[in-house]
Amino acid sequence: MKEADSCRINDLILRAKNGEKAAFAEIYRDYFTPVYRYLYVRTGHKAAAEDLAQIVFLKVYLAISRFEFSAEKKLLPYFFTVARNTVIDYYRRKKIPAVDADRLWDLADPGQNGEEQIIKQEQKKEILAALRELNFEQQEAIINKYLNGLANNEIAKILGKTEAAVRQLQCRGLKKLRIILKKYD
């Protein structure tokens, strides 16, 4: 994350702590998309991702007054830690519904562009489905790195691992993805 971003977030948190709703809204807008994306890929269901996103943001909102911002303790890993725990809780509590391959990844309508767009969507479905075949930690390491653009040191904090361990998870996950995608072909 850029230094300017950190300063802005610090300022937003201070304003949010003083009850400024616009600051809250700005924080959520900055973090909502990556958190939602993470939840969507982890669950594979749009509705589940929406419900869990609501829970994550409520948890953060209720805890924000206790959040101590520092160079080491940033808000983005905190959001993802909450999101991760929420996903774990979701899988623990809920019976996972049988996955309907056509309904999973209810992506946008291909529209008028025709065949090329349909092929792209199929590729998208394939890669996201392959991603879900990885183990939990491999998924975490890859989603946060390549879909959400987090640095390995941030992912390491979320997962409670060293950076080397995170890189190892990514390498193993990517190797496995290559094998899975070859099977799909």
Next chain:
Amino acid sequence: MIDWEKNSEEILSRALLAGEEGKTLPEILALFPQNQEEIREIFEIIAELSAQKDGLNPAPEILENILSNLAAAKKNKNDSNIKGRLFFSLNIIKKELFMTQKLKIAVPVLAVLVLVVAGAYIYIGNQAKTISVTENEIFAALESELIQEAALAGESDADINVALADEQIINQFNQTYDDSQL
């Protein structure tokens, strides 16, 4: 050629690091001439994953909905804090309910077991009671028969006594009655 199967993690780790340092794909591939195919395929997967970002954006209405619910959540939290002084914490109740949910299988099985054991206990108890009642009845019947037999024996003695008394009266009559006197 470096064996990909044996050294893939190390090679890939170095390739990823080179990518993070800003090297382009051709530059990275040039570093690993013997494993270009594998590395190219993996970097294509990474590019494809990164390209999914834009297609996985949430609808703005979801966020608006969440933000509009936050004030209510804060109010509920404050209410809950006040209520918490008087009543059980809602969270504790929720946890208890969750535990019940976790024991979804164990609780019914335990309940069935308890019912079976209780049923068996009651059934065996009834059986024992039936046996003891039957024994008592037999004893009572035997006792009653003995009493009846004793009574019958008493009646029989009385009959004998009556018969003996009659015999005595006849003897006395015979002694007092003399045919020759007629």
